[in-house]
Amino acid sequence: MHPALSIILFTTLSGAGFGLCFWVGLLGSGLHAYQVALTGFASIGLASAGLLCSVFHLRRPSRAWRAFSQWRSSWLSREALIAPASLAMLAAFVAATALEHSAAATLGWIAAPVALLAVFATSMIYTQLKAVAAWHTMRTPLLFLAYAISSGFYFMLAMLGLAKLTMPQHGGGPVVPDGLLVFLATTLAPAAFLVQYLWWRRRDAVGFGKSSAESATGLGNPGSVRMLEPPHTGANYLTSEMGYVVARRHAAKLRWISAIVGAAVPAILCLWAGISIAGQPALSWLAAIAHLLGAGIARWLFFAEARHTVMLYYQ
Amino acid sequence: MTSLPDKTDSKLGLVIDLDICVGCQACVVNCKAWNTGGYGSALSDSQPYGDNPEGAWLNRVHGYEVDSGSGAATIVHFPKSCLHCDDAPCVTVCPTGASIKRSEDGIVLVDESKCMGCGLCAWACPYGAREMDPSAGVMKKCTLCVDRIYNENLPAVDREPACVRTCPTNARHFGDLSDPDSSVSKLVAERDGQDLMPEQSTRPVNKYLMPRERQGIDQLAEPDFSLAELADPTPSGVLAWIDRALDRL
Numbered sequence: 001m002h003p004a005l006s007i008i009l010f011t012t013l014s015g016a017g018f019g020l021c022f023w024v025g026l027l028g029s030g031l032h033a034y035q036v037a038l039t040g041f042a043s044i045g046l047a048s049a050g051l052l053c054s055v056f057h058l059r060r061p062s063r064a065w066r067a068f069s070q071w072r073s074s075w076l077s078r079e080a081l082i083a084p085a086s087l088a089m090l091a092a093f094v095a096a097t098a099l100e101h102s103a104a105a106t107l108g109w110i111a112a113p114v115a116l117l118a119v120f121a122t123s124m125i126y127t128q129l130k131a132v133a134a135w136h137t138m139r140t141p142l143l144f145l146a147y148a149i150s151s152g153f154y155f156m157l158a159m160l161g162l163a164k165l166t167m168p169q170h171g172g173g174p175v176v177p178d179g180l181l182v183f184l185a186t187t188l189a190p191a192a193f194l195v196q197y198l199w200w201r202r203r204d205a206v207g208f209g210k211s212s213a214e215s216a217t218g219l220g221n222p223g224s225v226r227m228l229e230p231p232h233t234g235a236n237y238l239t240s241e242m243g244y245v246v247a248r249r250h251a252a253k254l255r256w257i258s259a260i261v262g263a264a265v266p267a268i269l270c271l272w273a274g275i276s277i278a279g280q281p282a283l284s285w286l287a288a289i290a291h292l293l294g295a296g297i298a299r300w301l302f303f304a305e306a307r308h309t310v311m312l313y314y315q
Numbered sequence: 316m317t318s319l320p321d322k323t324d325s326k327l328g329l330v331i332d333l334d335i336c337v338g339c340q341a342c343v344v345n346c347k348a349w350n351t352g353g354y355g356s357a358l359s360d361s362q363p364y365g366d367n368p369e370g371a372w373l374n375r376v377h378g379y380e381v382d383s384g385s386g387a388a389t390i391v392h393f394p395k396s397c398l399h400c401d402d403a404p405c406v407t408v409c410p411t412g413a414s415i416k417r418s419e420d421g422i423v424l425v426d427e428s429k430c431m432g433c434g435l436c437a438w439a440c441p442y443g444a445r446e447m448d449p450s451a452g453v454m455k456k457c458t459l460c461v462d463r464i465y466n467e468n469l470p471a472v473d474r475e476p477a478c479v480r481t482c483p484t485n486a487r488h489f490g491d492l493s494d495p496d497s498s499v500s501k502l503v504a505e506r507d508g509q510d511l512m513p514e515q516s517t518r519p520v521n522k523y524l525m526p527r528e529r530q531g532i533d534q535l536a537e538p539d540f541s542l543a544e545l546a547d548p549t550p551s552g553v554l555a556w557i558d559r560a561l562d563r564l
Contacts, residue, residue: 001438059432059452066411066429070317076435077410130404130515131441210514211441217393218509218523219333223383228390231343231375234368237446241437309512310443313377313395 001132002241003303010054011122012151012296014083015144017047018115019152020159021090025112027156027176029105033097034167039159040094044087046155047118051083075128079121086111086118119148126302133209134306139199143302146195147295150188154266154288157185161281185270185277189291193263196298200255208309216312227315238310247304254301262294317409319402323421326493327459328399328520329479330502334527335486338376338392342478342487346374346396346457349477353462355427359450371446373397373457374478381526391526394487396478397444397457398511398519399423405436405445405456413454421493421520422461427453441515464489492520 020043028036055061070077089111096104123144126135176184213227214220247254266287273283350373351358360370374396382388399416403423406414413429414436416422425436425445430453437445437454445456460476463469473480479489490499499522502508508522550558 057433059434059447060430063411063429063431066413066431067433070410070412073318073407074410076408076433080410125408125435128404128408129439131439211512215512215514216442217379217391218511218525219379219381219391219393221525223381223388226380226382227377228380229378231377231395232372236369237371237437237449238443241434241447242443308438308443309441309515313443 001303001306001308003247003300004057006053006056007303008296008299010050010057011144012050012147012292012299013053014047014050014122015119015148015295016151016155016292017043017045017050018083018086018118019148019150020046020155021086021115021118021152022112022149023152023156025090025093025108025110025115028093028097028108030176031097031160032163033100035160035163036097037094038163038166039156040090040097042155042159043115043152044090047083047087075121075124079118079125082114082118082121086114089114116145116148119144130209131309132306133206133211133309134203135302136209137199137202137206139195139202143195143199146192147299150192151288151292151295153184153188154284154291157270157277157284158281158288161284165281182270182274182277185273185287186267189266189287189294190263192291192295193259193298196259203305208307208312211309211312213312213315216309227313230314239314242308242310247300251301251305254297258294258297258301260294262291262298265290265294317406317412317414319406319416320418323401323417323493324419325491326399326401326421326520327464327490328421328492328499328522329396329459329476330488330490330492330499330508330522330524331394332486332488332502332506332524333391333393334524335484336376336392336394337484337486338378339483340376341481341483342394343372343374343376345477345481347372349460349463350455350458353460354458355425355455356448356451356453358455359448361449369449371448371455373446373455386529389526389529394478395442395444396521397423397459398442398517398521399457399459401518401520402516404439404441404515404517408435408439410435422459423456424458424461425454425456427451430454441512441517459489492522 024039024043055064058064067077067080071081093104093107093111096107120141123141127140130136213225217225219225269283269287270277273280277284347358358371362368374394377393377395379391379393380388381391399421403416406416406423411429411431413426415424415426432452434447445454448455463476464474466474475489479487488499488502490497492499494500503522506524508524510519511523
């Protein structure tokens with residue numbers, strides 16, 4: 001499938017943003033109001049940037065408001081509704097924390113699962129497509145959720161580092177034992193890529209699913225089918241949208257690069273920093289950016305390597 | 316609403332006879348001609364006379380070689396357009412309500428004034444029946460010539476899809492596939508009409524009639540003359556004398 005930059009940025013950035021929403025909502029009640037504000041605004045900013053990127057994919061963006069209407073049947077529409085709802089809930093949590101309102105913690109615990117629901121809805125846009133066998137599996141939501149949770153976590157560390165840098169007098173930190181924090185920091189990135197590995201393994205085996213050139217043309221009974229002449233001499237919308245091959249040529253290399261940048265680098269950095277990771281802005285930012293970059297390369301392959309049944313008509 | 320209707324009053328669709336189609340592309344051209352001036356915005360092309368001509372078409376004819384493993388391979392011309400599926404995945408994924416399946420006749424249509432051009436419906440269609448218009452930025456697809464089949468300004472004989480009307484070999488048939496007594500349903504019953512990609516569970520309305528078995532094509536008869544002799548004729552008369560003389564020289 002055509003790996004449009006707008007869609008890669010949309011899914012990775014909004015995934016990281018909602019992942020950060022999840023962590024802020026979950027652990028925010030143990031943080032200082034300044035830290036909540038900083039991490040909260042960062043999560044809303046990341047997610048909004050991602051959602052904004054998706055608008056660049058539209059040919060008629062002025063009609064995007066209509067995407068709020070078809071939630072009964074369409075996952076894209078559901079995503080369009082859940083995403084802003086999730087951000088609004090997190091904003092309410094940040095506001096309640098700043099005002100020292102008693103409902104703050106409860107708001108955070110509601111905002112956390114809704115943020116994951118938004119990521120789930122994003123992933124279902126692709127999971128629901130039966131014509132793309134590589135995507136049509138519950139491993140796809142698992143993959144999107146794994147990346148969201150891991151990249152959100154590294155951005156939380158990075159933002160806490162920034163909070164410490166800008167306002168060192170506010171101590172505080174997530175109400176998580178230091179050991180658990182280091183454990184999460186060193187394992188979340190490799191864990192996300194473990195899910196990615198399982199996804200890749202299925203993708204490599206599944207091909208076009210149950211479909212073939214024979215079933216696509218119905219000509220399987222007479223015999224095997226080979227394209228003799230294409231219906232057009234140049235490219236068309238279908239071949240440029242569904243028949244993407246360039247990234248596939250380097251797929252094996254790109255998989256390794258994404259795993260090293262996205263899993264090994266952040267894990268090693270966090271292991272090196274040890275228990276002080278939340279207080280080391282440089283290292284934690286490096287880990288967050290490396291992980292996001294690795295996830296972005298993997299997301300590029302998610303699209304480029306997926307094959308659509310329409311290409312069966314062009315074989 | 317992009318939810319599918321529970322039931323449609325009729326199922327208008329096409330039956331395409333792969334045994335008869337000669338791949339002349341007349342249906343492709345007439346489809347483009349009618350639909351560029353019909354329903355919705357024009358069916359545009361980008362760089363039609365340039366280096367990379369591209370454009371939106373609602374009907375395309377592929378050519379396949381089918382090898383049964385014995386005897387000569389068969390050439391099959393394969394027209395492909397929207398199959399107006401009962402369980403159309405392109406409709407339910409649409410976030411804006413632009414994609415619809417009509418409950419009265421089962422035609423799958425795009426309301427272009429609502430389409431935001433996200434392209435997800437084209438990704439959802441396993442057959443590649445939808446193409447983005449390069450200039451209008453909205454999704455294009457076969458309308459089953461909805462602006463012809465009910466059009467009382469046209470003579471009755473022309474109230475069928477442009478591709479069917481123009482087919483010189485009668486390889487394309489139009490009718491109500493929910494009515495078992497319609498001519499198209501009888502054709503499907505008689506020739507065992509096939510669904511494309513039944514494993515995708517889209518339940519297409521359009522059916523394809525497969526090529527019938529060729530008679531005696533496996534036994535290619537020995538011709539009673541040699542083409543090589545025609546290319547190298549044996550001379551007679553004066554020419555034969557000159558030929559012999561030159562040989563001896």
